[in-house]
Amino acid sequence: MAGSQVDQARPSAAATPLALKFCGLDFASPIVLLSGCVGFGEEYTRIEGFSNADAGAIVLKGTTGKARLGNAPHRVYETPAGMLNAIGLQNPGVDYVVEHILPELDFSETRFIANVCGSTLEEYVEVTRRFDQSPIDAIEINISCPNIKEGGVAFGNYPEMSAQVVAACRRVTRKPIITKLSPNQTDIRENARRCIEAGSDALAVINTVMGMAIDVATRRPVIGNVQGGLSGPAIKPIALLKVHQVYEVARQHGVPIIGQGGITTAADALEFLIAGASAVGVGTALFYDPMICRTINDGIAAYLTTHGLKNVTQLIGTLVTTRETQDCAVSG
């Protein structure tokens, strides 16, 4: 499926307990380093002891048709157990990424996934088409971008708009498409179903949860963009439930999930795998521990040994539950 020119040169993932196939791609580990938290795949390689090979895949920063400078400051703000960000998709544009960044990446170490963004349907298509003609292994569609033709509402908040983006991108690439679902919507199951029917090979669950912070001294929003995306441990319980809900739909179609949102430990990663994720994303945690990948890999491997499991895939969706989640269920 992946049309990469360097496939021939790659060793296939050895049959280690952490190795798995994801959309036909060999992942050496279930860990995926998340978009916006690792630059364009080169950023952490300058840190002593860090290796891209510790991750099954790395998702590059969100990329648009033309270069973008991003939002006015402040762009990030630490919150209890998390952080708000509104970077504004700062990136050098797809031509630069394909011509100058991809040739510098070592594709023998890990799989590289593009993160496609757009303000219009046409822009999503243009960026996807450009990556289709590159060595990138897969294409993640970030449907959380604002649709300027619809007054700036996020494509990903509406199943119909989400499906339109996926279907249009599907027409211009044969590489695996991973659609990144937003938690900021009414029915994530319906959105997942529509994206699968539109041709998505996999789903990433979840993107950030929208939030804000106010500086009481000035009575102004802290974030230049007023609102930002909340990430980190604060969103983990939300993300876990969304993965569980999406898995109810995705498993019927054999579509794998990259579970993400607040993962900082091996135990967190295991929870997502048990809930139904085939791979697990790590983003915000990298900011305070760039070596966290190894710690999580070691913790998952130890769990497999303790529980007599030969491979991490044996854990996927093994949640023991007597009932499906009810949307109307209340907490109190």
Ligand SMILES: Cc1cc2nc3c(=O)[nH]c(=O)nc-3n(C[C@H](O)[C@H](O)[C@H](O)COP(=O)(O)O)c2cc1C
């Ligand atoms: C600073 C920052 C920038 C991000 N940029 C992007 C982006 O360009 N595209 C995207 O799809 N997600 C982006 N995200 C969302 C992450 O990829 C991830 O889905 C989210 O942060 C949840 O995972 P975490 O809690 O492990 O960070 C960004 C997150 C952060 C913190």
